[in-house]
Amino acid sequence: MRSIRLSRLQQQRQQFNYYLSSSCYCSGENDFVVKNSLQQRQQQRNNERLSLPPPQRRSLLRNFSSSSCIDDSALRDAGYNNLLKGLDVHTVPSEMDDHPLAVYSIQRQQDSSSSSSNSNARTPVLLLHGRTWSSVPVYHLIGNKENNDNNNNDTDNDEDNNFSLMEALYNTGYIQPYTMDFRGFGGTPKDKDGYVEPLKCVRDVISVLKWIHQNENDTTEAATEEGGPPPSSPPALLGWSHGALIAQIVAQRHPEHLSKLILYSSIYNPNIKYSIPPPYEDSIEKKQRQSSSNSSQSSSARLLGHTDHDDFPLHEMTAPNEYDYAMADFTNYFDTFKPASTSSSSSGTTTTGQQQYQPPKSAKLFANAALISDPIKAQWWNLHQLNECHPSEVTSTPTMVIVGDNDPYSPSILQAELFCNLGSVGVDRVWSIIANADHAVHLSEERGRFVKSVGSFLQSK
Numbered sequence: 353m354r355s356i357r358l359s360r361l362q363q364q365r366q367q368f369n370y371y372l373s374s375s376c377y378c379s380g381e382n383d384f385v386v387k388n389s390l391q392q393r394q395q396q397r398n399n400e401r402l403s404l405p406p407p408q409r410r411s412l413l414r415n416f417s418s419s420s421c422i423d424d425s426a427l428r429d430a431g432y433n434n435l436l437k438g439l440d441v442h443t444v445p446s447e448m449d450d451h452p453l454a455v456y457s458i459q460r461q462q463d464s465s466s467s468s469s470n471s472n473a474r475t476p477v478l479l480l481h482g483r484t485w486s487s488v489p490v491y492h493l494i495g496n497k498e499n500n501d502n503n504n505n506d507t508d509n510d511e512d513n514n515f516s517l518m519e520a521l522y523n524t525g526y527i528q529p530y531t532m533d534f535r536g537f538g539g540t541p542k543d544k545d546g547y548v549e550p551l552k553c554v555r556d557v558i559s560v561l562k563w564i565h566q567n568e569n570d571t572t573e574a575a576t577e578e579g580g581p582p583p584s585s586p587p588a589l590l591g592w593s594h595g596a597l598i599a600q601i602v603a604q605r606h607p608e609h610l611s612k613l614i615l616y617s618s619i620y621n622p623n624i625k626y627s628i629p630p631p632y633e634d635s636i637e638k639k640q641r642q643s644s645s646n647s648s649q650s651s652s653a654r655l656l657g658h659t660d661h662d663d664f665p666l667h668e669m670t671a672p673n674e675y676d677y678a679m680a681d682f683t684n685y686f687d688t689f690k691p692a693s694t695s696s697s698s699s700g701t702t703t704t705g706q707q708q709y710q711p712p713k714s715a716k717l718f719a720n721a722a723l724i725s726d727p728i729k730a731q732w733w734n735l736h737q738l739n740e741c742h743p744s745e746v747t748s749t750p751t752m753v754i755v756g757d758n759d760p761y762s763p764s765i766l767q768a769e770l771f772c773n774l775g776s777v778g779v780d781r782v783w784s785i786i787a788n789a790d791h792a793v794h795l796s797e798e799r800g801r802f803v804k805s806v807g808s809f810l811q812s813k
Contacts, residue, residue: 435488435494435725436492438494439456439457439492440457442454444563445559446555448556448559451543451556452540453540454532455530455532455560455563456488456492456530457531474527474528475584475587475588475810475811476530476565476588477521477527477530477587478557478560478561479532479592480590481537482594485537485726486539486722486726487533487537488538488539489724489726490531490592491531493514493714493717493718493721494513494516495512495514513713515799517794520794520799520800520803521803526810526811528568530560532557534548536730537725545733547733548731549732549734550737551737554602554605557602558602561586561609564587565584568584585611586608587610588614588810589602589610589612590614590616591615593616593761596617596619597618597620599615600620601741603746603751604740604742604745604746610749611749612749612751613746614809616793616794617755617756617791618753618762620743620770625736626736626738629734671728673727673728673729676719678718679711682711682712682714682791682796683791714796742773743771743773743775744773744775746776747776748776749779750776750780751782752781752782752784752805752806753771753774753781754782754785754793754805754806755784756785756786756789756796756798757786757789758790759789759793760790761791764785771783780809784805786798789802
């Protein structure tokens with residue numbers, strides 16, 4: 353056990369050192385050069401794609417590989433092992449500033465036994481991750497011997513270690529799942545600011561929703577000419593935990609870009625209001641000048657009365673994620689303990705009375721994969737932008753609220769307030785509670801019922 357723990361720490365340290373030395377953690381001119389290089393490659397690929405007919409355009413989109421996005425992130429080395437196994441990786445430019453966004457999908461498999469209309473009649477859905485971890489370990493967790501602590505257990509197979517929600521949704525036969533990484537998470541590099549803002553995430557989600565809609569219409573265009581289904585409606589949107597707040601704001605601001613909304617384990621709490629950064633003051637600027645005569649802070653930072661390093665010291669900006677913290681969402685198992693251990697020694701047999709926490713297999717697999725995809729903590733800023741989350745402003749989108757009954761981060765009383773205050777009129781509203789489940793329902797033993805509930809809602813007219 354000691355050697356396993358040591359190897360895990362060594363792996364985390366290697367990923368941490370790589371992250372600091374690579375272009376995915378850079379600032380100033382280096383970051384500007386990287387961004388311009390990515391934009392040039394992206395623009396060139398877009399021009400090539402637009403010059404092709406729809407079938408070839410779709411094929412190019414499917415093979416829009418990770419070279420312009422993943423290669424500049426912590427997933428560069430992990431991208432060629434089992435973390436991204438079975439996924440197509442696309443690079444979608446944000447409409448806000450052309451920042452490259454990593455988008456993942458599962459490639460359609462042509463079934464010769466089914467008609468073209470059945471093979472294309474899938475509902476697209478975009479999955480948003482939470483506050484700390486990339487979509488890759490969250491929604492496509494596939495264990496393997498390298499990421500499993502039980503390396504000596506030859507009885508484990510890929511099926512037993514497969515907790516991929518992407519594959520589970522795809523295997524329903526009527527859902528086409530997509531997922532994406534926010535800036536600074538997984539395969540999406542950080543932008544020049546170096547931190548994550550809610551409204552930036554909202555704009556990026558809109559860009560990806562539009563891209564998915566266009567991609568799905570390109571996919572069904574040929575089938576429509578042959579009598580297949582008409583062009584698809586806008587994608588559905590699912591947000592988990594912190595990502596549910598982002599999804600809710602998208603539905604409030606731009607309901608035309610999504611067909612349905614799923615708020616999964618939302619951490620919505622009307623009693624929490626985030627503070628707004630201080631306004632401009634002469635005294636603040638004087639203090640900044642006195643503290644650093646050679647300050648290189650931007651004018652926008654002066655207007656807000658703060659700098660990035662004031663809010664996020666360097667040791668916090670480069671703080672590594674931790675293994676135990678990665679298992680914090682598996683709260684349903686905190687009361688599951690190993691029995692007191694007994695060991696033999698030269699002085700006799702000793703019994704350790706202290707019981708130990710026994711995490712489930714999915715928790716260990718998730719922790720190992722999460723530290724590879726996100727070795728550094730992503731720093732959020734301007735969280736006051738989340739204060740505009742008001743369920744009453746979700747007025748025209750069919751909405752599902754789904755949560756585990758043992759979720760400490762999304763208690764039933766707050767979920768009830770979220771659901772009952774939805775402003776949707778004349779559209780479906782569904783509240784689903786999964787028994788014996790915690791915050792990460794889709795990674796628990798109850799994931800089958802979670803997939804069935806979500807699938808039923810997406811399939812309903």
